[in-house]
Amino acid sequence: MRVSISGGVHGNELLGIYLVKDLLRHRPSIDLDLDLFLANPKAIEACRRYIDYDLNRSFGPIAAKEDRYEFERAKKIKNHLAKSDFLIDLHTTTANMGISVILSSQDALSQNVAKILAAEFEEVRIVRWFGTEEGEFINSCVPSSITLECGPVCQGLLDARLYFQAKKVLLRALEILQKGQRADFELECYDIVEYVDFPRRDGELFGMIHPHLLGRDFSYLRQGDPIFVTFDHKEITSQKEGYAVFINEAAYYEKKIAFCLTKKDRI
Amino acid sequence: MRVSISGGVHGNELLGIYLVKDLLRHRPSIDLDLDLFLANPKAIEACRRYIDYDLNRSFGPIAAKEDRYEFERAKKIKNHLAKSDFLIDLHTTTANMGISVILSSQDALSQNVAKILAAEFEEVRIVRWFGTEEGEFINSCVPSSITLECGPVCQGLLDARLYFQAKKVLLRALEILQKGQRADFELECYDIVEYVDFPRRDGELFGMIHPHLLGRDFSYLRQGDPIFVTFDHKEITSQKEGYAVFINEAAYYEKKIAFCLTKKDRI
Numbered sequence: 001m002r003v004s005i006s007g008g009v010h011g012n013e014l015l016g017i018y019l020v021k022d023l024l025r026h027r028p029s030i031d032l033d034l035d036l037f038l039a040n041p042k043a044i045e046a047c048r049r050y051i052d053y054d055l056n057r058s059f060g061p062i063a064a065k066e067d068r069y070e071f072e073r074a075k076k077i078k079n080h081l082a083k084s085d086f087l088i089d090l091h092t093t094t095a096n097m098g099i100s101v102i103l104s105s106q107d108a109l110s111q112n113v114a115k116i117l118a119a120e121f122e123e124v125r126i127v128r129w130f131g132t133e134e135g136e137f138i139n140s141c142v143p144s145s146i147t148l149e150c151g152p153v154c155q156g157l158l159d160a161r162l163y164f165q166a167k168k169v170l171l172r173a174l175e176i177l178q179k180g181q182r183a184d185f186e187l188e189c190y191d192i193v194e195y196v197d198f199p200r201r202d203g204e205l206f207g208m209i210h211p212h213l214l215g216r217d218f219s220y221l222r223q224g225d226p227i228f229v230t231f232d233h234k235e236i237t238s239q240k241e242g243y244a245v246f247i248n249e250a251a252y253y254e255k256k257i258a259f260c261l262t263k264k265d266r267i
Numbered sequence: 268m269r270v271s272i273s274g275g276v277h278g279n280e281l282l283g284i285y286l287v288k289d290l291l292r293h294r295p296s297i298d299l300d301l302d303l304f305l306a307n308p309k310a311i312e313a314c315r316r317y318i319d320y321d322l323n324r325s326f327g328p329i330a331a332k333e334d335r336y337e338f339e340r341a342k343k344i345k346n347h348l349a350k351s352d353f354l355i356d357l358h359t360t361t362a363n364m365g366i367s368v369i370l371s372s373q374d375a376l377s378q379n380v381a382k383i384l385a386a387e388f389e390e391v392r393i394v395r396w397f398g399t400e401e402g403e404f405i406n407s408c409v410p411s412s413i414t415l416e417c418g419p420v421c422q423g424l425l426d427a428r429l430y431f432q433a434k435k436v437l438l439r440a441l442e443i444l445q446k447g448q449r450a451d452f453e454l455e456c457y458d459i460v461e462y463v464d465f466p467r468r469d470g471e472l473f474g475m476i477h478p479h480l481l482g483r484d485f486s487y488l489r490q491g492d493p494i495f496v497t498f499d500h501k502e503i504t505s506q507k508e509g510y511a512v513f514i515n516e517a518a519y520y521e522k523k524i525a526f527c528l529t530k531k532d533r534i
Contacts (some may be wrong), residue, residue: 018472022498047521048315094421154361154421156517158475160496205285208425229427231289250423254314 002033003177004084005170006077009056009091009138010251011043012155015163016090016148019170030174035084039138040073047156049251056091057135074138081141086110088173089138090166093151094250095259096215098123099169102147103189104130104137109144111267115183116176117146121169125218126189126267127245134255146173152215155250190218190243190262197256199228199236206230209248209258217245221261228258269300270444271351272437273344276323276358276405277518278310279422282430283357283415286437297441302351306405307340314423316518323358324402341405348408353377355440356405357433360418361517362526363482365390366436369414370456371397371404376411378534382450383443384413388436392485393456393534394512401522413440419482422517457485457510457529464523466495466503473497476515476525484512488528495525 005023007016020036027034038044040055052068059074081087086109093100101114101124118124127149131137139145150166153159175181199207207230213221221227221244228236242261246252249259272290274283287303294301305311307322319335326341348354353376360367368381368391385391394416398404406412417433420426442448466474474497480488488494488511495503509528513519516526 018498021471026499094424154517155423156520157361157515158472159481159515160475161478161481163475163498164500204288205425208427208430211428214426214428231285231430232293233431248424248426250421253423 001086001177002035002084003086003088003174004035004037004081004142005088005090006037006039006138007090008041008044009039009089010049011040011045012047012049013090013092014156014158015092015150015153015166017044018158019090019163019167022167028171028174030178032174032178034174037080039077040070042069049155054134056137057132059136059138059140077138078141084142085144086177087139087142087145088170089145089147090170091147091149092153092155092162093149093246094154095246095248096152096217097149097245098125098151099166100125100127100149100245102149103128104139104147105143105145107144110146112181112183113173113176114146115185115187115267116181117169117173118187119183119185120172123165124169126187127192127262128189128265129192186266189265189267190245191265192245192260192262193242194240194261195257196227196240196259196261198253198258199230207236210235213244213247213259215247217247218243268353268444269302269351270353270355270441271302271304271348271409272355272357273304273306273405274357275308275311276306276356277316277321278307278312279314279316280357280359281423281425282359282417282420282433284311285425286357286430286434289434295438295441297445299441299445301441304347306344307337309336316422321401323404324399326405326407327403344405345408351409352411353444354406354409354412355437356412356414357437358414358416359420359422359429360416360513361421362513362515363419363484364416364512365392365418366433367392367394367416367512369416370395371406371414372410372412374411377413379448379450380440380443381413382452382454382534383448384436384440385454386450386452387439390432391436393454394459394529395456395532396459453533456532456534457512458532459512459527459529460509461507461528462524463494463507463526463528465520465525466497474503477502480511480514480526482514484514485510
């Protein structure tokens with residue numbers, strides 16, 4: 001079984017970059033055809049999310065027509081992943097999401113790995129996210145995959161505790177794949193159903209995440225709960241209900257996402 | 268008295284950028300010739316620290332000879348600040364430094380403002396930093412100044428609590444200047460005396476800030492205290508003593524600074 005692990009799809013998310021480099025130096029002794037790679041070398045060098053366009057929204061057929069560095073990379077990565085059975089894509093978030101396993105396909109193998117990890121590790125939750133209008137994820141290149149979304153951590157720096165936590169989860173994922181372990185149980189998951197933008201006037205922010213909401217990823221948001229506070233100190237309350245995730249993710253300001261709302265389901 | 272307030276010297280430090288924009292919309296009713304400006308428009312637009320070179324190391328005579336966007340900006344800002352008596356420069360840090368007032372000149376007015384703020388606000392400490400070999404700070408353009416260094420907060424996002432805390436300190440600084448208040452007391456300060464780099468091999472990181480040190484800005488570091496942990500889980504201990512600041516500041520990875528050591532003094 002060929003298993004690929006990608007770090008640095010976003011060049012300023014250091015955890016995955018250094019974890020891939022570490023595993024290249026000290027290859028795990030595991031009976032898998034292990035393929036480790038850094039996805040966006042120029043963005044890693046510049047310590048930026050991307051050079052021209054978000055690489056993790058660049059894998060669709062339409063996007064690939066334009067002339068941008070990340071579309072070139074996406075084509076190469078697509079070829080590179082053609083023989084892979086499974087992909088583990090490493091990311092970080094500034095939101096307080098622990099080690100979230102993001103599922104973006106519905107196949108049994110991906111679900112299996114996600115469920116075993118979520119059952120074994122307290123800090124692991126399953127989030128299902130089947131894509132965005134912005135463009136397709138790297139996961140679309142392979143039949144099966146999980147994304148490890150680790151946080152909270154700032155862009156451009158390393159947090160040792162989170163690093164070792166993520167490494168433990170990653171190594172366990174490889175073991176599950178090697179042993180072909182099955183999850184014969186149901187588990188809860190969070191399905192992303194809606195994006196909520198910051199308050200804006202003429203495109204410009206006029207408020208921030210309310211301190212009451214900040215850091216409360218996966219807690220239930222009710223109608224009337226404060227979600228934003230304006231620069232002149234007025235509260236804005238929620239019109240919607242749901243479990244909020246990706247609260248105050250730095251990279252999503254430009255995507256006009258202050259947080260995502262999810263619904264709980266079971267897999 | 269002409270008082271300038273600059274935000275966005277670093278384009279991904281959103282607190283100062285939005286605070287300046289807020290004060291431009293709602294000018295404080297204070298009897299000062301108040302001048303508010305955004306220092307690095309292109310970097311703000313790109314949400315990056317800088318385009319070509321760190322603007323806050325671009326104010327020296329040597330640097331100004333080269334052809335880079337930030338050197339152009341530095342020249343314009345130098346002219347712009349020629350008539351200013353006082354500058355308050357707004358920054359953020361990923362380190363747990365509260366609202367640090369950085370003094371980079373020795374004049375009485377700057378010390379005065381810093382001391383009153385540090386005496387009144389629990390979260391305010393004074394750090395003296397008289398420059399770096401990399402290039403001169405924006406503070407070198409004016410006779411008197413303070414820098415507000417607010418953290419911890421990630422680059423590229425806003426934290427409402429820190430924002431309003433910083434705003435309160437900033438407005439108090441303006442009041443001190445307007446009233447010409449004097450600080451007839453001594454106070455402790457932290458003088459930056461040394462930079463400590465991450466463990467590296469051939470320039471490449473092989474360790475991170477130790478969890479024991481992370482977030483412990485302004486606490487005393489003794490010889491033998493763990494400061495780094497390598498990717499393969501070995502502890503590295505300190506050879507030096509002192510109060511550590513700027514611990515794990517994202518922007519200083521490329522400057523080869525994992526943290527700064529300070530000595531306590533009194534002003």
